[in-house]
Amino acid sequence: MDRLIESLEGRRMMSTTLPTLDVILAVASDGKTQLTVNNAARVKLQQFAPGTVQVTSGGAQTEVFTGDDVNNHGTFLGVDRIVITGTNGDDSVDLNDTDIPASISTGNGLDTIILFSSAPTSVSTSGLAVVNINGGNQNDTIIVAADEDNPGSIMALINAGNGSDIIGVSGPISYTIIGSHGSDTVVIDSSSL
Ligand SMILES: [Ca+2]
Numbered sequence: 001m002d003r004l005i006e007s008l009e010g011r012r013m014m015s016t017t018l019p020t021l022d023v024i025l026a027v028a029s030d031g032k033t034q035l036t037v038n039n040a041a042r043v044k045l046q047q048f049a050p051g052t053v054q055v056t057s058g059g060a061q062t063e064v065f066t067g068d069d070v071n072n073h074g075t076f077l078g079v080d081r082i083v084i085t086g087t088n089g090d091d092s093v094d095l096n097d098t099d100i101p102a103s104i105s106t107g108n109g110l111d112t113i114i115l116f117s118s119a120p121t122s123v124s125t126s127g128l129a130v131v132n133i134n135g136g137n138q139n140d141t142i143i144v145a146a147d148e149d150n151p152g153s154i155m156a157l158i159n160a161g162n163g164s165d166i167i168g169v170s171g172p173i174s175y176t177i178i179g180s181h182g183s184d185t186v187v188i189d190s191s192s193l
Contacts, residue, residue, distance in 0.1 A: 019039040019041055019087055019089075020039060021037065021038075021039050021040065021041070021043060022036075022037070022038035022039050023035070023036070023037050023038075023074075023076075024036040024038075025076045025079070028081070032080040032081050033078050033079055033080045033081070034079075034080065034081045034082075034083060035076055035079045035081070035082050035083070036083045036085075037082070037083070037084045037085070038085050039085070039086075039087055040084045040085060040086045040087070040091060040093055040106070041086065041087045041089060041090075041091050041092070042091070042092045043084065043091075043092075043093055043094070044093075044094040044095075044096070045082065045084070045094065045095045045096065046096045047079075047096065047100060079100055080100065080101075081100065081101050081102070081103075082095070082100055082101070082102035082103070083102070083103045084102065084103065084104045084105070085105050085106075085107070086104075086105065086106030086107050086109070086111060086136075087106075087107060087109065088107045088108040088109055089108075089109045090109045090110045090111060090112075091106045091107075091109055091111040091112070091113075092111070092112045093106060093111070093112070093113045093114070094114045094115075094116070095113075095114070095115050095116070095131075096116045101131065102131045102132070103131070103132040103134075104131070104132065104133045104134065105132075105133075105134040105136065106134070106135055106136050106140070107136040107137075108136050108137045108138055109136070109137075109138055110138055110139050110140065111135055111136065111138075111140045111141070112140070112141045112142075112143075113133055113135065113140065113141070113142045113143070114142075114143045114145075115131060115133070115142075115143065115144040115145070115156065116143075116144075116145045116146075131144075131155070131156045131157070132157045132159075133156060133157065133158045133159065134159045134161060135158075135159065135160045135161045135163075135165060136161045136162075137161050137162045137163055138161075138162070138163040139163040139164045139165060139166075139182075140160055140161065140163060140165045140166070141165070141166045141167075142158055142160060142165065142166070142167045142168070143167075143168045143170075144156045144158065144168070144169050144170070144173060144175065145168075145169075145170040145171050145173075146170070146171030146172050146173045155173070155174040155175070156169070156173055156174070156175040156176070157175075157176050157178075158175060158176065158177045158178065159178040159180065160177070160178065160179050160180060160182075160184055161180050162180050162181040162182050163181075163182045164182045164183045164184060164185075165179065165182060165184045165185070166184070166185045166187075167179070167184060167185070167186045167187070168186075168187045168188075168189075169186075169187070169188050169189065170188075170189035171189070
């Protein structure tokens with residue numbers, strides 16, 4: 001029991017150094033319902049198909065949480081677009097199931113961006129989801145993976161920015177990679193393209 005308490009205290013101390021996550025759902029000037037996530041130092045977004053998680057009406061559902069249940073930021077309905085902005089520190093951004101167009105910018109720092117499409121029957125009224133990723137300066141790790149059963153669902157525009165970046169692409173994805181300055185490592189799993 002003593003060891004469990006020590007472990008929890010350690011996690012709490014680490015979280016105090018992170019900036020406050022800022023999550024806003026609002027209708028943008030173009031009429032799209034935009035989910036904005038600012039100060040995304042350590043954030044994970046998971047989209048579920050309608051009806052799978054406490055949904056009472058149709059439309060896209062996105063759950064946003066920081067990876068710690070204590071900081072669960074809830075479920076958001078009717079999201080047309082996701083805009084994620086990190087910090088100038090080291091960010092970790094996970095976006096799962098990406099049939100909603102998204103933009104991810106993580107600024108400076110050693111950032112890790114993981115994009116994974118996991119829903120074989122994801123609902124999309126707009127066709128291809130276009131995901132813009134901008135890793136910013138310094139050494140970033142960017143992974144984009146699509147589910148084998150969900151071909152053509154992601155079109156990724158990856159700008160790794162300066163620094164020695166690691167970029168991985170896997171699955172049936174349309175992608176464009178801009179490495180910018182620095183010695184980048186690009187790994188393409190083309191077996192399923
Ligand atoms: Ca950053």
